[in-house]
Amino acid sequence: MTIALTVNDKAVSVTAEPDTPLLWVLREHLKLTGTKFGCGSGLCGACTVHVDGRAVRSCQIAVSQVQDKKVTTIEGLSPSSSHPLQKAWIAEQVPQCGYCQSGQIMQAAELLAGTKTPTREQIVAHMDGNICRCGTYPRIVRAIERAAREA
Amino acid sequence: MTTHIERASHATDVSRRGFVKGAAGLTFAFSLSGSLVGKLGEALAADGAKLNAWVTIGTDNTITILCPMAEMGQGVLTSLPLILAEELDADWSKVKADFAPPNPKVYGNPHELFKGAQITAASVSVPGYFMPLRMAGAQARKVLIDNVAKQWNVPAEELTTEPSVVVHAKSGRRISYGDIAKFATVADEPPKVTEAELKTPSRFRLIGRKEIGRVDVPSKVNGTARYGIDVQVPDMIYASVLEAPMDGAKVEVLNMADVTAIKGVTKVLPLPFGVAVLGDSVEATRAGRNALKVKWDTSGAAAKAFDSEKSKEEYARQGQDANAKAMDAYKVGDASAALGGAAKIVEATYWSEHCYHAQMEPMNCVAKVAEDGQSAEIWTGSQFNALAAVVIAGVLKTTPDKIKVNSQLLGGGYGRRIWPDAAVQATIISNIVKKPVKLMLTREDDLAAARPRPMTHHVLKAGLDAKGDLVGWYHRLVSENVDAVASPPRFQATGGKDYIGWRGLDQAFYAIPHVLAEAVRETRGMRVHAWRGIGSGYNKFAAESFLDEVAHAKGADPLAIRLELTKDKPRANAVIKAVAEMSEWTRKRAGHALGLAFADYHDTLSAGVAEVSVDRDSGKIKIHNYWIAVDPGLVIQPDNVHAQLESAVIYGLSAALLEQLTVKDGAVQQSNFNDYPVLRMSDVPQIHTRIITTDNPPTGMGEIGVVTVAPAIANAMFQLTGKRLRHLPMSPERVKKALA
Numbered sequence: 001m002t003i004a005l006t007v008n009d010k011a012v013s014v015t016a017e018p019d020t021p022l023l024w025v026l027r028e029h030l031k032l033t034g035t036k037f038g039c040g041s042g043l044c045g046a047c048t049v050h051v052d053g054r055a056v057r058s059c060q061i062a063v064s065q066v067q068d069k070k071v072t073t074i075e076g077l078s079p080s081s082s083h084p085l086q087k088a089w090i091a092e093q094v095p096q097c098g099y100c101q102s103g104q105i106m107q108a109a110e111l112l113a114g115t116k117t118p119t120r121e122q123i124v125a126h127m128d129g130n131i132c133r134c135g136t137y138p139r140i141v142r143a144i145e146r147a148a149r150e151a
Numbered sequence: 152m153t154t155h156i157e158r159a160s161h162a163t164d165v166s167r168r169g170f171v172k173g174a175a176g177l178t179f180a181f182s183l184s185g186s187l188v189g190k191l192g193e194a195l196a197a198d199g200a201k202l203n204a205w206v207t208i209g210t211d212n213t214i215t216i217l218c219p220m221a222e223m224g225q226g227v228l229t230s231l232p233l234i235l236a237e238e239l240d241a242d243w244s245k246v247k248a249d250f251a252p253p254n255p256k257v258y259g260n261p262h263e264l265f266k267g268a269q270i271t272a273a274s275v276s277v278p279g280y281f282m283p284l285r286m287a288g289a290q291a292r293k294v295l296i297d298n299v300a301k302q303w304n305v306p307a308e309e310l311t312t313e314p315s316v317v318v319h320a321k322s323g324r325r326i327s328y329g330d331i332a333k334f335a336t337v338a339d340e341p342p343k344v345t346e347a348e349l350k351t352p353s354r355f356r357l358i359g360r361k362e363i364g365r366v367d368v369p370s371k372v373n374g375t376a377r378y379g380i381d382v383q384v385p386d387m388i389y390a391s392v393l394e395a396p397m398d399g400a401k402v403e404v405l406n407m408a409d410v411t412a413i414k415g416v417t418k419v420l421p422l423p424f425g426v427a428v429l430g431d432s433v434e435a436t437r438a439g440r441n442a443l444k445v446k447w448d449t450s451g452a453a454a455k456a457f458d459s460e461k462s463k464e465e466y467a468r469q470g471q472d473a474n475a476k477a478m479d480a481y482k483v484g485d486a487s488a489a490l491g492g493a494a495k496i497v498e499a500t501y502w503s504e505h506c507y508h509a510q511m512e513p514m515n516c517v518a519k520v521a522e523d524g525q526s527a528e529i530w531t532g533s534q535f536n537a538l539a540a541v542v543i544a545g546v547l548k549t550t551p552d553k554i555k556v557n558s559q560l561l562g563g564g565y566g567r568r569i570w571p572d573a574a575v576q577a578t579i580i581s582n583i584v585k586k587p588v589k590l591m592l593t594r595e596d597d598l599a600a601a602r603p604r605p606m607t608h609h610v611l612k613a614g615l616d617a618k619g620d621l622v623g624w625y626h627r628l629v630s631e632n633v634d635a636v637a638s639p640p641r642f643q644a645t646g647g648k649d650y651i652g653w654r655g656l657d658q659a660f661y662a663i664p665h666v667l668a669e670a671v672r673e674t675r676g677m678r679v680h681a682w683r684g685i686g687s688g689y690n691k692f693a694a695e696s697f698l699d700e701v702a703h704a705k706g707a708d709p710l711a712i713r714l715e716l717t718k719d720k721p722r723a724n725a726v727i728k729a730v731a732e733m734s735e736w737t738r739k740r741a742g743h744a745l746g747l748a749f750a751d752y753h754d755t756l757s758a759g760v761a762e763v764s765v766d767r768d769s770g771k772i773k774i775h776n777y778w779i780a781v782d783p784g785l786v787i788q789p790d791n792v793h794a795q796l797e798s799a800v801i802y803g804l805s806a807a808l809l810e811q812l813t814v815k816d817g818a819v820q821q822s823n824f825n826d827y828p829v830l831r832m833s834d835v836p837q838i839h840t841r842i843i844t845t846d847n848p849p850t851g852m853g854e855i856g857v858v859t860v861a862p863a864i865a866n867a868m869f870q871l872t873g874k875r876l877r878h879l880p881m882s883p884e885r886v887k888k889a890l891a
Contacts, residue, residue, distance in 0.1 A: 090364065
């Protein structure tokens with residue numbers, strides 16, 4: 001069936017089964033490949049996007065559930081890669097393989113949207129569902145603190 | 152496996168580079184490891200000069216430098232081009248780094264470990280390419296200078312360079328590299344360069360600068376970085392493969408009709424490696440894969456009887472059996488005589504479990520086989536593209552030059568992306584359906600198809616003389632042979648040695664007069680593989696933990712014994728001293744304790760200290776601080792060295808505390824991150840890194856940080872509790888048992 005949705009402030013429509021995970025609609029139908037597949041079970045956070053401003057695991061939500069909602073992916077976080085977190089991620093040289101980082105940034109963006117200057121404990125609690133196998137965790141913390149400082 | 156070319160000394164490399172004047176500017180092609188000009192010629196002829204270009208100076212001043220190695224987060228896409236740019240005296244802001252195609256004749260790593268193979272592994276990219284790339288950069292610079300000298304009719308000796316500009320100070324004239332590229336020609340006999348003409352480190356403009364970031368980082372914060380899994384090509388179909396539980400398992404019964412009935416599924420193919428579900432969309436193939444019900448016939452599978460728990464009894468027996476077939480891995484003096492004559496013997500046994508790479512990007516590949524099945528193009532992230540080309544050529548019964556490999560970024564490698572299994576599977580499927588195929592494994596299948604670090608058993612003995620001096624050391628490793636599975640040609644060539652699995656059995660930095668390390672091979676049919684830190688990960692766990700047992704037996708401090716044993720190895724001694732100072736080794740912490748370990752890895756030296764506490768009810772170890780000092784010789788990118796250390800320490804912590812892949816009837820028992828947990832942010836300690844910079848040649852940084860972590864924790868736990876933890880991972884269950 002044809003499903004209409006709003007992704008990164010653009011109205012788009014896709015032909016897909018209603019139970020298709022949003023992840024695959026974004027990646028394969030809409031070619032927004034910044035959102036990554038990691039586990040398919042909501043365990044790693046690589047596929048994190050925003051739905052109406054809330055961080056969700058796009059592998060765990062059906063496309064039909066977001067029809068009337070605003071979906072934001074890493075590609076839509078800022079028009080020129082200038083979100084404070086993106087700048088901080090570069091300043092702290094966070095990514096290594098980089099595969100999980102879109103999800104990390106989207107997860108962190110939700111935190112900063114609600115908590116301007118999170119404590120280290122708040123950062124860890126908020127980010128603990130996102131795995132980084134390269135172990136960039138210390139730099140992720142530093143980058144979130146920097147973004148909070150410089151935003 | 153791949154084309155191996157003899158290693159040549161750097162001094163003679165110079166004369167056999169070729170230079171090509173291209174339309175877009177001046178292109179330099181050269182061979183780092185070929186032994187003849189003719190070989191370079193052949194390589195150029197095979198792929199065309201442009202493909203073999205290492206450096207292209209555009210008339211717009213852009214300088215494109217190719218990187219022959221895979222980028223998997225270790226930073227090589229920056230560090231290798233940077234080394235060449237340094238001697239070329241290039242303006243780094245105008246340099247573009249791009250991937251070189253697989254062509255070992257031109258791009259192979261001249262490091263003695265790989266002898267010209269184009270494989271990204273073992274932390275030897277910078278060590279292997281450092282000097283050749285500097286020579287190449289210097290030679291390209293000389294070509295530019297010679298051209299300007301001729302054009303301006305001035306002696307070349309009067310010309311100098313500033314970043315991307317040739318300067319004639321006498322007349323005040325300056326010309327950019329891009330402008331030189333407009334008229335430059337290259338002599339048939341390229342100018343000679345000697346090592347003496349290279350920059351001294353004090354003249355480096357790029358190497359060693361903290362503020363130079365990695366070139367791939369900006370693309371990794373906005374979703375534009377392209378990995379293998381992101382590739383789409385016209386007319387492609389999707390494939391998901393339910394991976395066979397082990398090599399040699401065959402489909403016996405399959406519910407084909409249930410799966411083909413699923414909307415969007417176009418084909419279900421039972422294949423030697425699993426069951427492929429093909430379809431129009433990824434979601435259809437996923438649904439089809441999840442609906443599969445397969446009964447496997449494992450009667451012909453080598454691993455069918457392997458049970459990682461039950462087999463431990465046999466491993467232990469092999470550890471003790473004097474008649475077991477053991478191969479020497481490292482030998483100094485006569486260890487058995489030394490142990491025989493010792494006044495005191497210390498003995499212990501150690502274990503480590505299989506570990507899964509858990510790279511965040513599950514294995515995948517896009518393959519497009521030609522209609523006639525005689526050539527193919529693939530898109531994938533691989534540590535060994537050249538091997539992928541050879542193996543795929545074998546599958547299609549064609550030659551490697553007919554296989555075009557498009558290198559993508561790797562969403563984690565750690566050794567998992569050496570073997571091109573996903574590429575082979577995608578190729579086989581594409582060859583059947585004659586369409587481009589995008590194969591993506593589920594996480595569950597990535598785990599089922601794991602190529603893990605082997606399960607290992609260790610028997611250690613040490614002899615102390617009447618004065619309490621350590622006079623003899625014995626280490627027996629019982630394990631699958633990793634080379635036999637992962638590098639069969641080397642396994643054959645060395646008469647059965649295991650370069651990967653035996654790493655770390657040596658005691659090259661400790662003054663122990665008599666040492667014997669030997670290995671007994673288990674053959675259980677497991678697809679064991681290189682895993683970050685390779686053998687050092689478990690061999691140093693056993694050896695460095697056991698050294699603490701020796702220290703305890705002779706009443707010595709763990710720091711003092713290591714300083715004493717390394718007193719004639721100043722670089723090793725220095726990293727140990729450094730980490731002791733960083734961690735304030737002698738300062739007591741209430742309820743916490745410190746543990747120390749030293750390790751080398753391919754000539755890089757490091758020492759680590761862990762500060763731990765334990766929850767005795769749950770058995771959970773908490774790491775509060777981890778200090779690590781490292782000597783990697785000359786440092787190319789200091790910030791990246793710190794980043795690699797942090798990364799490897801966390802990888803090591805995860806393995807030390809959590810990771811355990813178990814096998815029953817030959818099949819992996821874990822399925823996803825729920826039952827194969829890896830370290831998360833809440834368990835990360837404060838990590839304190841220190842680089843001891845020396846002018847020694849650069850050595851690798853990608854893996855060394857893994858190695859000290861497990862023994863440092865085990866040693867700290869002994870200080871804290873008086874109990875030894877001799878089995879990795881040091882999981883809560885094992886800790887509780889040890890403390891009971």
